[in-house]
Amino acid sequence: MLELDNLRITQDDFSLTADMVVPQGATTAILGPSGGGKSTFLLALAGFVPTTGSLRWQGRDISAHLPAERPVSMLFQEHNLFPHLSIAPNVGLGLRADLNLTKAEKTAVEAALKRVGLGGRGADLPRQLSGGERQRVALARALLRNKPLWLLDEPFAALGPALRRDMLTLLEEIRAEQQATVLLVTHAPDDARAIAQNCVFVDNGRATPPVETETFFRQPTPAFKAYLGV
């Protein structure tokens, strides 16, 4: 269970507060206007932006932990892969940061690639893959890292509608298999409706506590209404 207790994120003249409990083993969508701080919110949870207040995972405060020590895998919109490494080592980094992989670990890499539909592509370079395939590689790595908390920052925003729907489905399948907790930043309300069980709205220096998706859309807050333009 991820608990944010009076968490305050301050960066230059931007600040954001959050007080919430993120439901475990579910997908929570993070919605809100551009520049509202959605990405910064995720970066802070991942340990890249300093915070005050407390951030607890399974009751343990992790707010002083380094990014690599947190129970977190993060996916960005792009630049998830190192362009000079082929696909297999890019995924293998999820197991060992120095890439000295054992045979069993190499097999695990191949299995993860297979799971995301890229079996046999391990020797390709990222530039030989399409945008959607690259994000699948990043998913495969997150799968291998086996961290309980996945933070996704608009990972499918650059993809077309059909591809995006496929990726969301794949993500939700894998999340369910892994019993992972997912926080998904998106600017598309449809994404939230498609896979998220809960929604958080980030605007005006505040992240609201998660509301069940159906309720969130059926009884929109004034701020969310303004964001939707309805």
Added chain:
Amino acid sequence: MSPVVKTCGIAAILVVAVLVLAPVMALLAQAETGGWAVAAWPAIRFTLLQASLSALISVVLAIPLARALMRRQFWGRGLMISLLGAPFLLPSIVAVLGLLAIWGRSGVVSDILATVGLGPLDIYGLKGVLLAHVFFNLPLATRMLLQGWQAVPSEHFRLAAQLALAPRARFALLEMPVLRGAVPSALLVIFMLSMSSFAVALALGGGPKASTIELAIYQALRFEFDLAAAAQLAIVQLLVGLSAAALAFHFGRAVRFGGGLGAPFQNWDSRRWPRWLDGLVLITAAVFVGLPLAAILLKGVAGLALGLPAGLPLAWAISLLVALVSTTVALALALALAFFITASQRGDRIELFTLLLLATSPFVIGTGLFILINPVASPFSLALPITALVNAALSLPIMLRIIRPALERVNADYGVLAEGLGMAGRARFRLLTLPQIRPELGFATGLAAALSMGDLGVITLFAPSDMQTLPLLMYRQMGSYRMDAAAGSALILVASSFALFYIFDKGGRDAGTG
């Protein structure tokens, strides 16, 4: 910051500080021992005059050339841009030989003039120094301006075309901002390069009317053995160099070395300017830069056909050794400093500090080292290690300027990802940083090796008469009018410099996957 980065970084700063400050201290102490020589004034005046004029002429001529290159698409454009990169790598003494073959007393132009009854050209003195400096720096200034123009988003050019801006408005909106950014730094960089281009002054200057400060130092040390006068002159050189460096730093950090200048600009306004005028500018520039290069090649082949000049193999081996040692030292220092600066919160100030220290001309450092070593050992016996060390100091700021942005780019693009995956220390260097900065590393190393191979500077202060690097051998051949031998040596030298650059640069660009 990791302890390794910190230790190496601080060690590198100390090495640089000692390398620069110890000689400067020695100079200050030595300068006290003699009365201030009035004889230094003409040298100071000439240095400032030639450096200012070199900068001004190069930049003024570069503006039409850069504009022509920017807006015209023609066959050989890529070749021409490569040609403009050549003088930077060309050893100065080789360039002087090429210029003499075209513009000298018995050069091509004088021969043509003789057929119509006009006397031969005389390019010694101010004219020759300016000619050589414009030959080197017109291409450099052009590339700097082109880089400036390339930073303008293509949308702005499209917008200007759509709005059908009048030439004046277009100039004010599009070109002026670029020039305002690029011209001051181009002027200052060329001023600094011309101020400390010893080989040109040595070969083409001289005499009371055309002696630079560095040339006066050389004469004081080698011929009069007047250490106090040399020290005083070196301090003057140091002060002028520091002032110019501080100004250059203030006026912008736009100086980039290399980088792609491949694509021509989308330009819809080229019809306003007569096509033939741009053509004339381009052809004149190509001839001006290309003819001396061609002369080096042709005369060199002819010279070598007469046999390998005496002493060439040994001089070549010594030059190569000095180049490799100095490049290794410079690379180690540059990497240590670049990592430290990138990781430090006061990185900019540390970089400024090192760059300012290194703005002391290599000649000043050499003079100080000479004075420092003189009481304990014969400076002449340490010629090679000192040359290698001073050449390393010469290359260090250039390397730092290339490597630091590359490191920052890697951190900006992949730092968060790497940290999230827990990549640190050696694994991060091996798997991420090294493969990513390899092209810049190769380019910087190639530049350093080529510059060191071709340098004719401090070695002239230290070398005994029976020992020489290849550029020094060449200079001595020219001094005794063995021009065929000099031409042969020049060709070998320039081929070696370019080969060193090519090998390292290519080694960096060939993709190696971890």
